[in-house]
Amino acid sequence: xxxxxxxxxxxxxxxxxxxxxxxxxxxxxxxxxxxxxxxxxxxxxxxxxxxxxxxxxxxxxxxxxxxxxxxxxxxxxxxxxxxxxxxxxxxxxxxxxxxxxxxxxxxxxxxxxxxxxxxxxxxxxxxxxxxxxxxxxxxxxxxxxxxxxxxxxxxxxxxxxxxxxxxxxxxx
Amino acid sequence: xxxxxxxxxxxxxxxxxxxxxxxxxxxxxxxxxxxxxxxxxxxxxxxxxxxxxxxxxxxxxxxxxxxxxxxxxxxxxxxxxxxxxxxxxxxxxxxxxxxxxxxxxxxxxxxxxxxxxxxxxxxxxxxxxxxxxxxxxxxxxxxxxxxxxxxxxxxxxxxxxxxxxxxxxxxxxxxxxxxxxxxxxxxxxxxxxxxxxxxxxxxxxxxxxxxxxxxxxxxxxxxxxxxxxxxxxxxxxxxxxxxxxxxxxxxxxxxxxxxxxxxxxxxxxxxxxxxxxxxxxxxxxxxxxxxxxxxxxxxxxxxxxxxxxxxxxxxxxxxxxxxxxxxxxxxxxxxxxxxxxxxxxxxxxxxxxxxxxxxxxxxxxxxxxxxxxxxxxxxxxxxxxxxxxxxxxxxxxxxxxxxxxxxxxx
Numbered sequence: 077x078x079x080x081x082x083x084x085x086x087x088x089x090x091x092x093x094x095x096x097x098x099x100x101x102x103x104x105x106x107x108x109x110x111x112x113x114x115x116x117x118x119x120x121x122x123x124x125x126x127x128x129x130x131x132x133x134x135x136x137x138x139x140x141x142x143x144x145x146x147x148x149x150x151x152x153x154x155x156x157x158x159x160x161x162x163x164x165x166x167x168x169x170x171x172x173x174x175x176x177x178x179x180x181x182x183x184x185x186x187x188x189x190x191x192x193x194x195x196x197x198x199x200x201x202x203x204x205x206x207x208x209x210x211x212x213x214x215x216x217x218x219x220x221x222x223x224x225x226x227x228x229x230x231x232x233x234x235x236x237x238x239x240x241x242x243x244x245x246x247x248x
Numbered sequence: 249x250x251x252x253x254x255x256x257x258x259x260x261x262x263x264x265x266x267x268x269x270x271x272x273x274x275x276x277x278x279x280x281x282x283x284x285x286x287x288x289x290x291x292x293x294x295x296x297x298x299x300x301x302x303x304x305x306x307x308x309x310x311x312x313x314x315x316x317x318x319x320x321x322x323x324x325x326x327x328x329x330x331x332x333x334x335x336x337x338x339x340x341x342x343x344x345x346x347x348x349x350x351x352x353x354x355x356x357x358x359x360x361x362x363x364x365x366x367x368x369x370x371x372x373x374x375x376x377x378x379x380x381x382x383x384x385x386x387x388x389x390x391x392x393x394x395x396x397x398x399x400x401x402x403x404x405x406x407x408x409x410x411x412x413x414x415x416x417x418x419x420x421x422x423x424x425x426x427x428x429x430x431x432x433x434x435x436x437x438x439x440x441x442x443x444x445x446x447x448x449x450x451x452x453x454x455x456x457x458x459x460x461x462x463x464x465x466x467x468x469x470x471x472x473x474x475x476x477x478x479x480x481x482x483x484x485x486x487x488x489x490x491x492x493x494x495x496x497x498x499x500x501x502x503x504x505x506x507x508x509x510x511x512x513x514x515x516x517x518x519x520x521x522x523x524x525x526x527x528x529x530x531x532x533x534x535x536x537x538x539x540x541x542x543x544x545x546x547x548x549x550x551x552x553x554x555x556x557x558x559x560x561x562x563x564x565x566x567x568x569x570x571x572x573x574x575x576x577x578x579x580x581x582x583x584x585x586x587x588x589x590x591x592x593x594x595x596x597x598x599x600x601x602x603x604x605x606x607x608x609x610x611x612x613x614x615x616x617x618x619x620x621x622x623x624x625x626x627x628x629x630x631x632x633x634x635x636x637x638x639x640x641x642x643x644x645x646x647x648x649x650x651x652x653x654x655x656x657x658x
Contacts, residue, residue, distance in 0.1 A: 105329065105392060112385070119378075132374035140381025140414070147385070148407045151392045151400065210371070210431060 084124055091117035104150045108143060115139045129210045256360055264366050265346070272345055276511040277307035283615045290619040301559070301567030314504035322395060322497050329393035334498065334505035337386025341509035341516070344379040347372045348519045349434050351599035352529055364600065365434075372433040373425070376520065377418060380475060384410045386509065387477070387494050394497035402493030405483050405626065412630060413474040413481075416637035420467035423648035424524045427457045437528035446534045452527035458651035463644040465525045467637050472517040474633065476510065479618040483626060518610035519603075526606050529599035541594055544601050545586040552579025 094113035101107045115138040122131035217225050252259065281296065281303060288295025296303030321330065346366040354361035369375055384407055391403015428436040443451025453461045474481040483493075490496070495506045522528055533540045552575045559571025585594045624632065 103326075105326070105389075109329070109389075128369065128371045129374070132371050132378050135378035136374070136381045140378065140384070141411070144381070144384050144388070144407060144411055147388055147392075148404070148411065151388065151404055151407070154400075 080124060084121070087117045087120040087124065090114075091121070105147065108146045108150060111146070112139055112143050115143065129213055260360060260362055261366060264362070268345065268366060269342065272342065272512060272515065273508065275515060276508050277311065279511050279514070279611060280310065280507075281307050282611070283618070286612070286615045287619040290616075301562055301564065301571050304570075311504070314501050317500040319500040319502065325395045325497070326393040329389050331502075333386050333390035333393060334502045334509075336389070337383070337509040338505040338512075340379050340383045340386065341512040344376055344516045345512065345519070347375050347433065348516070348523070349437070349528070350603055351596075352434075352437075353596060353599065355596075368432065368434060371431040373421065373431045373436070373524075376516070380417070381414065383475075383513070386506070390498065390506070391494035394494075396497050398491045399494050399496045402490045402496070405490075406477060406494055409477070409481065409483065409629060409633075410475055412633040413471040413637070416467050416633060416641050417471035417475055419638070419641040419645060420464045420471060421524055422641075422645045423459065423461050423464040424453050426645075426648050426652055427453060427461075433523050433528075437523055437530065440527045441530055446536065447532075448527070448530055448534060449532040451530065452525065452532075454525040457648075458655040459648045461525055461644070461648070463640055464648070465521070467641040467644065468524065469521060471633075471637055471641075472520070473614070473617070474629075476513045476517055478510070478514065478614060480621040480623050481629060482623060483629060514611060514614055515607070518607045518614070521610050522603055522606040528606075529603040531598065531602050541598060542586055544594070544597060545582040548578050548582025548585070552576065552582055 091114050094110045094117060098107050098110035098114065101110055116135060119131040119134040119139065122128075122134060284306070285295040285303065296306040299305040299309045321327075347369060349363070349365040349368065351364035354363045356362075387410070388403045388407040391399040391401075391406065394400070424436065425431065428439040430436060430439070440451045440453055440456065441448075443449070443456060450456050454465050477483075495503055498506065531540060555575030555578060556572045557575075559568060559573075559575055562568050562571055584590055585597070
């Protein structure tokens with residue numbers, strides 16, 4: 077087993093365990109910390125694929141900005157232990173069905189596109205033809221796909237405006 | 249022997265990590281001494297002067313005190329997070345120094361090139377920002393997990409402050425990135441080595457290029473001081489309001505870990521200021537002025553002689569013995585560097601000499617500001633960050649981009 081494969085399995089296990097712990101932890105802060113572990117493990121996986129820029133941005137945006145905000149809000153509200161209600165059987169049955177369907181769908185997709193995933197990083201750790209360098213990514217975002225990209229930012233702006241409107245409504 | 253040569257790279261890196269950790273921790277310890285001494289003299293006091301000559305053994309005494317103090321843990325804390333927070337703070341602060349390059353040339357030893365950095369990733373600056381972004385957790389989690397009101401308020405303040413100033417911090421370096429066209433710290437320095445009229449100083453990002461990065465540097469330095477929670481932005485630990493802020497409930501070595509982390513991030517920020525805006529290891533003089541190569545000697549010999557003279561007049565026997573020896577070592581090192589036989593050493597240390605000198609200057613400014621400026625009020629802090637630093641750094645990005653379009657890349 078090559079060193080890369082070992083690192084992959086360690087990071088993948090870390091990500092899955094973090095995700096499980098996120099669901100099963102009782103305290104919101106512990107859940108948030110588990111989510112940070114997942115984010116950092118994902119960043120490590122990106123790094124393993126030679127996508128340095130994406131890995132760094134993953135940590136800066138998700139690990140840094142978004143999760144800090146989560147932790148901050150949890151601290152500010154001083155949220156206590158979660159209350160667990162007994163799971164309703166009505167929701168349980170379709171939930172299990174949906175989970176099985178989703179797993180099957182993902183597995184099928186992975187199996188079908190196995191050829192494209194088989195690109196193994198070369199000795200320098202880069203995947204040929206992939207978007208790995210900062211230059212490639214910026215060209216893709218700001219030249220090739222500039223209109224879809226700006227439209228997405230516009231969508232986020234609408235969401236922010238909506239949040240502000242909703243938060244201010246109480247004053248009237 | 250085969251094992252050694254087969255794994256030479258890994259072994260060299262491990263040795264470098266150990267040496268750098270030792271260096272940074274020692275620098276941290278003496279930074280506390282330097283700060284106490286300097287602030288004391290600014291306030292017409294003596295500062296530490298009992299432990300060793302001029303209080304030089306004070307950091308050691310402090311370290312021992314931290315080690316032997318009772319390690320009290322308050323009741324009902326969230327144990328895992330409570331223990332995780334100082335570890336996280338220290339580990340992240342020390343990790344960030346790994347990507348800082350301290351000199352342009354490698355040391356050649358046994359046929360191996362030993363570069364003066366531990367890692368040189370092509371996205372060096374982004375790695376640093378990623379580590380800084382995670383640094384908030386140490387403070388926030390410490391405040392939350394202590395299960396006490398002062399740390400909680402301190403942790404909340406600090407999270408809010410770091411989130412607010414991280415924006416300005418990141419935006420203020422975009423100008424430098426636009427000029428350098430790279431995230432790699434070594435390349436950013438190299439791009440500053442083509443000064444106008446051959447005067448090294450004018451090649452630095454702060455003075456050169458289509459648009460000198462004065463605004464960028466201002467925003468970066470202020471935001472970085474706020475990120476490191478230092479005066480005048482040390483609200484998270486405002487002792488008159490919050491006792492000791494987020495680390496109120498930490499004692500013994502867990503407190504020391506926060507302390508070391510704070511000083512290590514000061515060093516990182518000083519390194520970044522030097523590299524991004526002040527040309528890193530580049531000399532401020534024209535390249536033709538080869539006599540500036542004797543500057544290290546010119547600095548070492550008089551300071552060595554002064555330490556000898558001071559040591560001979562010192563009150564205690566201990567000081568009379570130790571200080572002249574230190575002075576003699578400094579003076580002899582200075583003389584040795586000026587010898588023609590050791591010229592290759594002198595040429596080699598020029599890069600490290602300039603970068604360490606500049607880093608030291610920024611550390612001095614850090615302490616100077618602490619000794620001079622009063623603490624911000626919380627609303628002033630938020631207004632300053634959001635209403636002044638953020639717009640100014642955005643204006644800096646726009647202006648830099650505009651001038652690069654207008655006048656071409658530097």
